[in-house]
Amino acid sequence: MTDASPDSPPRFTEVAPRVWVAHYDWMHVNITLVGGSDGLLMVDTHGSAAQARMVADDVRRLGAGPLTGLVNTHEHWDHHFGNATMVEQFGEMPIHATEWARDHVEDSARHTFEHYEQTTDHPRREEILATTLLLPTQTFSSAVQVDLGDRAVELIHPGRGHTAGDLVVRVPDADVLLGGDLIEESDPPFIGDDSWPLEWPITLDLALGLMTDSTVVVPGHGQVVDKAFVQDQRVDLGTIAETIRDLASRGVPESEALAQGEWPWDPDLLVSAVRLGYAHLPRSQKRLPLV
Structure with missing residues (x-):
């Protein structure tokens, strides 16, 4: 089921030459297409x-060319649960991700499925649980270039953060x-149980x-932004990291931080x-209580 008729204007909007972004209301997710002479990434x-259908x-409504490759920016479900559908709809194609993301997709997805099994009143529970998992097939550790014919696209792992x-x-x-x-x-960046808050500011640098x-700049969620927006977000994340370091160095317990x-x-x-x-800080940066 879709929320647009065949005559609806394309949801994908061109934000730069042959780069289109579609923003979806559910979770404010962004999906991006990068076009080249060999097809769309x-x-x-x-x-x-x-949702992937x-x-x-x-x-198809955009009509900018065949879909020939996928990229998953990380292992969280809202960024890759459409992989299998894209392959079903458009045929076999490479699915790119970092080695870490590929190695942790299954574990991350298991937690998601377990969560929605127990969340019986969520309106999208059934469609999430009906999703087939498809892992990335092409991985890298630091950087790789994807050839789209007349255009090269760079995939870069800048460090640990989200x-x-x-x-x-x-x-x-x-x-x-x-x-x-x-x-x-759409919201402040989500710092979850698998995030690296002390390293995130350097990664953004x-x-x-x-x-x-x-x-x-196209964020994972929300409207398209610019460098100044990212700089401001980096300041906030840096303040969080430095506040944690300061509190720990002064002996403030984690429970009071x-x-x-x-x-x-x-x-x-x-x-x-x-x-x-607190867990990631080295002992030398913590003022540990005497016991």
């Missing part, structure tokens, strides 16, 4: 088979950077080094950040 595939219809397996996609000739969930516009002042810190975001969003930050 899709970055992320949405969070269920049903909608995306596939939108690709997860340990994040990648960004750079389209040099169009001055576009796709940030995955290292960058979010590397991503910022790939941008110019004119770069079009959220209450005592001056945070740029709602402290309720930072429970995992504080727990993981």
Whole structure:
């Protein structure tokens, strides 16, 4: 089922030459197409088979060429649960991800399926549970180039942040950077149980080094942004990391850190950040209590 008729205008909007972004209301997910003479590369595939069929219809409605490759920006389900549907709809194609992401897709998906098995009142429970998992097939550790014929696209692992397996996609000739969930516009970036809050700011520094002042930046969720937006988000994440370091160095217990810190975001969003930050700090940066 789709929410658009065949006569509807394309959902994909061209944000730079031969780079189209479609924004979906559910989870404010962005799906991006990068066009070349050999076909289209899709970055992320949405969070269920049903939603991916909608995306596939939108690709056909755009009419910009055949879909010839997929990229998963990391291992979280809302970015790759559409993989199998895209292959069913368009045929076999390479699915790119970092080695870490590929190696952790199954474990991450298992947690998602278990969660929705227990969440019996979620309106999308059945479509999520009906999704078939399809793992990435092409992996890399630091950087790789994808050939689209008359255009090269760079996949870069800038470091650990939202997860340990994040990648960004750079389209040099169009001055576009796709940030995955290292960058979010609809809400503050989600710092979860598999995030690296102390390293995230440095990872964003590397991503910022790939941008110019004119770069079009596509976040994993929310509206298209620019370099200045990413710089502001980096400042917030840096403040969170430095606040954790400061509190720990002064001997503030982890259990009191959220209450005592001056945070740029709602402290309720930072429970995992504080727990993981304290856990990731070396002993030399913690003022441990005497026992």
